[in-house]
Amino acid sequence: MEMAEKEMTTVPGWAQKLFAISWYTWFAGITEAALLLVFLLVTYTQFAQGEPRAGWVMILLTIVVAAPGIWMLFGYRPQIGSKLGLPDYALFLCFAIWVVLFGYLMFWGFQLYSGPYGSPHLTN
Amino acid sequence: MKDRRKYALLGFFVWWTLIGALMTGIPFRIGTATMYPPEKGLGTIPYKDLNIANLQRENYNDFASFAFGGHPKRGPYGTTFDMVNYRKSGGPFANASWNTMAFGSGDFIRKFYGPVNPHKVKLPGNEQVTQYLKELAKQLGAAAVGIADLGPDPLKWLMSTDWTGRPLHFKPEENRYAIVAVHIEELADHPFSKDMSRSTLRYYTKVSQNYFYDDYIAGQLASYIRSLGYNAIGHNNGYVRSIPVAMLAGLGEVGRNGLLLTEKWGPNVRINTVTTDIPLIPDKPVDIGIQSVCGMCSKCYDYCPGRAVAAEKAYGYGALKWNVNNWRCRQAIQIGMDKDIDASTCTLCRDVCPFSKSEEFSANRMGRWMVSRSWVARKVLVKLDDWLYSKWNKHDLKELITERRARFKESQKVGYVDKSDLWMTQGLSSEEARHKYATEIYPGGWKGGAGGAAFGDLFPLYAEADMKRPEFGKWPTWYDIWGRKIPGYQDGEKGAPGLDFAAVEKVVPTVALSGYGPIVPPGDPIVSQRYHAYGLLDPMTPGY
Numbered sequence: 001m002e003m004a005e006k007e008m009t010t011v012p013g014w015a016q017k018l019f020a021i022s023w024y025t026w027f028a029g030i031t032e033a034a035l036l037l038v039f040l041l042v043t044y045t046q047f048a049q050g051e052p053r054a055g056w057v058m059i060l061l062t063i064v065v066a067a068p069g070i071w072m073l074f075g076y077r078p079q080i081g082s083k084l085g086l087p088d089y090a091l092f093l094c095f096a097i098w099v100v101l102f103g104y105l106m107f108w109g110f111q112l113y114s115g116p117y118g119s120p121h122l123t124n
Numbered sequence: 125m126k127d128r129r130k131y132a133l134l135g136f137f138v139w140w141t142l143i144g145a146l147m148t149g150i151p152f153r154i155g156t157a158t159m160y161p162p163e164k165g166l167g168t169i170p171y172k173d174l175n176i177a178n179l180q181r182e183n184y185n186d187f188a189s190f191a192f193g194g195h196p197k198r199g200p201y202g203t204t205f206d207m208v209n210y211r212k213s214g215g216p217f218a219n220a221s222w223n224t225m226a227f228g229s230g231d232f233i234r235k236f237y238g239p240v241n242p243h244k245v246k247l248p249g250n251e252q253v254t255q256y257l258k259e260l261a262k263q264l265g266a267a268a269v270g271i272a273d274l275g276p277d278p279l280k281w282l283m284s285t286d287w288t289g290r291p292l293h294f295k296p297e298e299n300r301y302a303i304v305a306v307h308i309e310e311l312a313d314h315p316f317s318k319d320m321s322r323s324t325l326r327y328y329t330k331v332s333q334n335y336f337y338d339d340y341i342a343g344q345l346a347s348y349i350r351s352l353g354y355n356a357i358g359h360n361n362g363y364v365r366s367i368p369v370a371m372l373a374g375l376g377e378v379g380r381n382g383l384l385l386t387e388k389w390g391p392n393v394r395i396n397t398v399t400t401d402i403p404l405i406p407d408k409p410v411d412i413g414i415q416s417v418c419g420m421c422s423k424c425y426d427y428c429p430g431r432a433v434a435a436e437k438a439y440g441y442g443a444l445k446w447n448v449n450n451w452r453c454r455q456a457i458q459i460g461m462d463k464d465i466d467a468s469t470c471t472l473c474r475d476v477c478p479f480s481k482s483e484e485f486s487a488n489r490m491g492r493w494m495v496s497r498s499w500v501a502r503k504v505l506v507k508l509d510d511w512l513y514s515k516w517n518k519h520d521l522k523e524l525i526t527e528r529r530a531r532f533k534e535s536q537k538v539g540y541v542d543k544s545d546l547w548m549t550q551g552l553s554s555e556e557a558r559h560k561y562a563t564e565i566y567p568g569g570w571k572g573g574a575g576g577a578a579f580g581d582l583f584p585l586y587a588e589a590d591m592k593r594p595e596f597g598k599w600p601t602w603y604d605i606w607g608r609k610i611p612g613y614q615d616g617e618k619g620a621p622g623l624d625f626a627a628v629e630k631v632v633p634t635v636a637l638s639g640y641g642p643i644v645p646p647g648d649p650i651v652s653q654r655y656h657a658y659g660l661l662d663p664m665t666p667g668y
Contacts, residue, residue: 027133028133028136028137041490045485045486049482061511072129076132091132106503108507
């Protein structure tokens with residue numbers, strides 16, 4: 001009887017590892033997976049619809065947007081109580097790039113520039 | 125310092141979750157447009173003086189002028205075989221493909237009109253009938269179907285004349301509702317190839333297919349409703365103001381380029397309509413972010429070779445919208461996509477539209493869905509469109525447009541008069557200027573036209589020597605399946621049937637053939653004159 005109870009409460013090794021992952025790592029991990037999924041889907045779409053140039057731009061964007069998250073999850077492990085170092089500056093840089101990128105996409109206004117073919121309503 | 129990794133990961137989570145919420149408009153939509161009530165506007169478009177109908181165009185006669193007006197008189201058109209054998213530009217494979225495709229279907233256009241069953245069938249209920257008819261249209265090939273309530277005065281949604289200028293007599297009480305169906309027309313590749321290629325085949329086959337679907341769906345639906353005992357008239361792109369009616373039916377919004385932009389397929393749709401008095405449950409106009417996106421995007425404006433797309437909104441005939449200058453658009457079509465290619469193939473405003481990306485890919489569908497929900501997504505994705513597909517060389521169109529713009533300017537130098545202040549005119553203003561352009565800049569001038577679809581080809585299609593060949597413009601002798609000999613040019617002048625206009629008719633767009641209905645009496649002099657001007661015989665002429 002005692003043996004049976006012991007067997008039922010045994011947690012496999014892989015599950016123990018999962019439970020050991022902190023809640024905020026789970027949150028960040030799921031966010032990263034979602035980001036990767038969306039960006040890779042868009043990247044794939046560009047090649048599939050015959051737009052290789054757009055595909056390469058998307059690969060670049062995927063690296064800028066999603067790669068830092070992977071590094072944060074697996075590579076960024078500062079000691080508690082330690083001084084700020086290179087990895088911390090890299091972290092700030094990542095967030096700064098994202099803020100600038102999104103800010104540019106979001107707030108750079110539409111203007112009727114004169115294009116290479118001439119401005120349609122101003123010339124001729 | 126405390127656990128910096130915890131704060132970094134939490135910051136990562138919060139930042140991208142926030143961006144995700146902003147981009148998708150979850151849980152709240154961001155930036156919805158004003159929806160105007162019927163007396164003040166149509167969907168997101170306000171208008172003055174109840175002048176909804178002018179969202180699109182004045183009347184069919186004007187549209188016919190746009191499509192067919194201002195042609196110089198042309199020489200013999202040649203047969204299909206002449207087009208393949210002797211046309212100077214293009215190659216035999218390209219010429220054969222676009223010269224043999226049938227556009228639209230006379231059989232189904234004839235089903236647009238007809239007698240109504242005098243015994244009305246008992247209907248199960250408005251809602252069931254609406255669902256049933258929508259399903260029928262979808263089974264016939266429609267991608268989406270909407271119902272528009274045209275109100276007590278439906279005539280303002282309908283054309284006042286046919287393409288010959290003859291008044292049309294729609295009865296208001298018989299046309300209260302419009303069943304509007306759209307079906308998908310995929311983009312063609314650019315630039316159009318001059319000979320054997322997938323692009324050439326794709327362009328002409330998809331246009332051919334979609335003119336057919338227009339007629340097929342509307343014709344079948346109209347005759348079905350008439351057999352139930354209710355009035356119904358089918359329309360392809362003629363006699364009804366398709367875009368406003370489609371907007372009223374909730375199928376999309378009008379864009380900067382003047383086209384109907386749907387949420388799922390963007391501008392890649394064609395519209396056909398059935399107006400009827402069978403009682404239906406109407407749909408309502410939608411806000412899917414088109415007005416907002418078009419305000420941020422300038423692709424069609426930038427790429428239009430005729431500079432026909434407006435920079436800013438204005439009240440054009442009552443409605444506040446971007447008014448396409450159809451006169452300039454017409455000029456651009458006449459100049460042609462390429463001096464060697466059929467002139468009717470522009471569609472650049474559609475090709476560069478961010479909404480024209482194929483709906484087959486879930487990523488594109490996701491983008492449109494985000495745009496319909498969030499102003500933030502509109503800002504970001506319009507910019508992303510520039511990054512991905514290039515702002516100034518989208519789909520490698522730069523060379524094509526540069527060449528076309530140059531020829532457009534050439535044509536201006538030799539005397540095209542700008543009538544941009546007029547919304548719609550006869551297209552070309554000066555026959556002499558056009559002749560000068562064709563004779564001095566491109567010596568040889570007008571020798572012949574392609575017949576039908578090649579409206580406005582500025583370049584000679586045939587050499588003088590070829591046109592003097594005995595077989596030019598005539599069919600060879602052949603035998604039908606009953607073994608009867610059909611005489612051709614080999615049988616001498618007496619036996620030669622001359623031009624086969626039925627063959628030429630095949631390449632005339634459906635819109636030109638809408639006068640087929642019983643409202644046009646056989647052998648009518650006006651219609652005959654019109655047909656004759658385009659090298660056609662009046663199909664209602666006895667013996668045709």
